[in-house]
Amino acid sequence: MNLTIRLDHVTRRYRDAVALDDISFQIGTGVTALLGPNGAGKTTLLSLLSTAAAPDNGTVEVFGHRADGTLAERTAIRRRLGFLPQEVEFPSGMTAFGFLEYIAVLKEWNDKTARHREVRRVLDAVQLADRPTIKIRKLSGGQRRRLAFAQALIGDPDLLILDEPTTGLDPEQRAVFRATLSERGRHGTVLLATHQTEDVGAVCDQVLVLDRGRVAFAGDVPSFIDSARGRVWVDDAPVPNAVASWRDPNRRVRSVGGEPPPTAEPVDPTVEDAYLLLVGPTPGVEVAA
Template sequence: MSTLKITNLSKTYPNGVKALDNVSIELENGMFGLLGPNGAGKSSLMRTLATLQEADSGTATLDDIDILNQPSELRKVLGYLPQEFGVYPRITAEQLLDHLAILKGFTKSTERKEMVKYLLDKVNLYEKRKKNIKGFSGGMKQRIGIAQALIGNPKLIIVDEPTAGLDPGERNRFYNLLANVGKDVIVILSTHIVDDVRELCTKMAIMNFGEIVYQGSPDSAIDELKGKVYHKIIGLQELEKYAEQYSIISNKMVGGKPSIHVYSDTNPNNGFEQVIPNLEDVFFSKINTDNVLV
């Protein structure tokens, strides 16, 4: 069992943007969802943990490794699938994994061959091992991304926005793969897609403007909203009036009309119906200070 401990991590970019604002999280083996809108600071945190950028202050440790001061030690036990996973398009899946294994320090060819076969089997791409990656679908490329992240039996795996652009079938296959991987190591899943966290993670945090605004389990977060979320479909021209009168969590277009969810301790009446809250309601209730159209 490994432990990742992040304490008061802060990072401000030269343009003045505070990407990380005293972020503190403690994780053990399993799937952890980091949820937040674009620009919330998720990728900044992932890049810092992956030793791709330095923090201004704070600490981060993985077991006895000081991540900020021992980056080379962390990289030995890190698997990383960035948001944009660049591959060499004109080589095969087998060649790519063999090449990346060499870069990770596996110099014995027999050892690499066994590892590559194991990884291709694990991501269900062994039958495609001789195919050039340029012909892979988006989902297949993401599975190769996970395979390379598993080289060397890592203790920590970071995946940044892994399902963006995948069709529903590819997303489900990727969910199954991640869930299997997450049994034995710490996996941080950074995403703005609520379904990713709902399907995969028993623990989560929500980030906004560089801060952790919620940390706990998805179920606990949903329980906090029970009996306090109400729904109504209104006219488009009424949205501004309702925004002034009610605490709108979110609104989205349904049949050309805004479908709004509002937060209220008591029944607001006026045609509102109480609904069972979901993780999307949690997400928007934690990050919204203004009305958001999703």
């Protein structure tokens, strides 16, 4: 594995709250899913990796450089990094092309011809090649999300950090996004923070799960799914003490975990099943049907 990211005993606090609690892991080439409930420390981790924040203890390395090191080290990381935050604020009045050119200038694309060629390339990659001169305020929510993704692709970065990138995308757009990520994972590193477990099963090689600031799981996707094997059932009624139960399209009840009666039939688990067994359902969300 070509190592891209290494964390060694990293802790990050916010006053009295511990966001990351002595975590260590490594990430190499490929697509890695970052999963975890709200408040698990995912956003804090992304801020450390993108050099926007520093740990209180431990070491964060990206491409062998300290993410909290000298300006030269942080700049070396940023030149090989594409980052898509969960929320992107676009400058007022800009066109799609103008916004991407602005980002390209910030990324030191000083040759105008090469810069314009790169802007057109990323617009095409996110299927916005026919929208370059339209004001951003006139784009749909999904189109603005794709534009935000496009800015992360400028310069063909070796590391892509994406926070909930498929929010607002329709099924066709999500399919294009998955194809793009699969291709990039062949020669680079993608860290995909998401709540969309179907994206994990479709494109990811590895899974990293955070829960309450600690690493709950780190490994490949098949191993993660196998951790739920023999613990997922279908029956005519919910399994007692199940973590979650819901009625499937065949009008049978799928239960994750619990104490199955003799009538319950085991079924193949999914990424979502493994996640629910590891950290439980998100508080306040009704899972049972």
